[in-house]
Amino acid sequence: MINRVVLVGRLTKNPELRYTPNGVAVTSFTIAVNRPFSNQQGERDADFIPVVVWRRQAENAANFLQKGSLAGVDGRIQTRNYENNEGRRVYVTEVVADSVQFLEPKGARHNDGGYMPNAGNSPAPANPTRGNYAPPNNQNSGVSQSQGAPSFDDPFAGDSKPIDISDDDLPF
Known part of the structure; x- marks a missing residue:
């Protein structure tokens, strides 16, 4: 049997x-x-999926994620039921996460919910073993930022070699 969710x-x-x-x-x-896919009005619908995380991953998720954070979840579907205070049977389906990946740096979203620019608007990689991504501190990156936006330093700025990456090499 297979019960896997990503x-x-x-x-x-x-x-x-x-x-x-x-x-x-x-x-x-x-x-x-x-x-x-889009609905008949041409709008994209979303599914709202409850997730439960245990132990150290739970503490990391609570410390480094917030409303609007982009996250990757790897786990399994779990169903359970219980009787509520009114005596009614309540059925719950949720994802029990084995791993939660932080897919953008902490604070990378404006208060209005918009995503801040970062290397072509792609999410910054997270280090799941450390729980949070911190960009390197490189003051001479040569990358100009718009005024008011925090600086995301380019880790490849000191290297004058071109980066040759084909679309086939990207994981997304």
Whole structure:
């Protein structure tokens, strides 16, 4: 049997970090994933998928993700049910994440929800073992930034060689 889920989307609100009575960290959030097709009005719909993350990944997600953050989730679908306070049976389907990838630097979004420019508007790679991506501090990057936008230094600026990458080499 196979139960595997891979999602990329944006958080709909800030993650909620809680701890079990045994002290195990658990974070929950909802991720909005755009559908690959348009509806009859020509608009793209999205699915809003609840995600649960445990232990160290839960603490990292709560510390480094926020509403609007672009995240990749790798995990499995889990279904459960319980009886609520009114005596009704409630059924829940959620993704239990094995891994959460931070797909843009912390603070890379404006307060109005717009994505800030960064190397051709592609998300910056995240280091999942460290929990957050920090661009290198290179003051002589030679890249001009628009006024008011934070500086994202070019890690290849000191190297005068051209970068030859074909579209076939890109993972997206």
